[in-house]
Amino acid sequence: MFRYLCGSKFRMAAFLLFCCVIYFIDTDLESPWNVFYILELHHYLVYFFFGIFFFRFKWYNYLSNKIALPILLLLYITGYACSVPLFTSLTGILLMCSICLHIVRYVPTLFSSFRDYIFPIYLMSWLFQTFVELILWKQLCNSESLFLVFYAVNLLSGLFIPVLICKVIERCPIRLVRLFFGLQ
Numbered sequence: 001m002f003r004y005l006c007g008s009k010f011r012m013a014a015f016l017l018f019c020c021v022i023y024f025i026d027t028d029l030e031s032p033w034n035v036f037y038i039l040e041l042h043h044y045l046v047y048f049f050f051g052i053f054f055f056r057f058k059w060y061n062y063l064s065n066k067i068a069l070p071i072l073l074l075l076y077i078t079g080y081a082c083s084v085p086l087f088t089s090l091t092g093i094l095l096m097c098s099i100c101l102h103i104v105r106y107v108p109t110l111f112s113s114f115r116d117y118i119f120p121i122y123l124m125s126w127l128f129q130t131f132v133e134l135i136l137w138k139q140l141c142n143s144e145s146l147f148l149v150f151y152a153v154n155l156l157s158g159l160f161i162p163v164l165i166c167k168v169i170e171r172c173p174i175r176l177v178r179l180f181f182g183l184q
Contacts, residue, residue, distance in 0.1 A: 006056055016053050019046040023086055050090060054097075063098040064105065072098050114159070119182040120166045125158035132157050 005011050022042045054060070062068060072095040079088035103110060114121065137150040169181045178184065 002052070006052075009057075012053055012056065016046075016049055019049045020086065022046075046086065047089070047093075050093070059094075060097060060101065063094060064101040069095075069098050069102060114163065116183075117163050117166050121159060121162045123182050124162035124165065128161045129154050129158040 005015050019042075023046045025042060063072075072091055076088060076091045076095050079091055100111070132150060132154045136153070137146070141150070166181060166183055169178055169183060172178060
């Protein structure tokens, strides 16, 4: 299916539009078939295919442009203010990519130390970010005035704690344990 879609710009655009349309289908059914929230997968298909679309047409080349950052920031703020979740999410993703591309231009080795840990960060970050948000911020502190502090702690914990765990796991002589944590 991927090869078929990538064979034509029209098919790629049509499928991305299809993903956006099915995103809005309401499946809040109390169904016994909703194991692992399988009925909610259509909400994530648009993000998955957007990533394919993004790299297939090399949009990252446009995000490093100096004008892209303020435009994306303005679009993100507009989407947030108008409460359009899908638009806000997609522009937020593009905004973060643009910020990273601008940072890398000035500090090229900043993200190179994370190169071997991308998959473990992906696997484990949600656990620590959920802990920071739901336990530390919502249960213990519960103060909106500290939102930016907990936002920063949330991002940093999702990035650095998985890397620290991987540094410890890399010393383990059992290859299966390393593979379990996404290391080679």
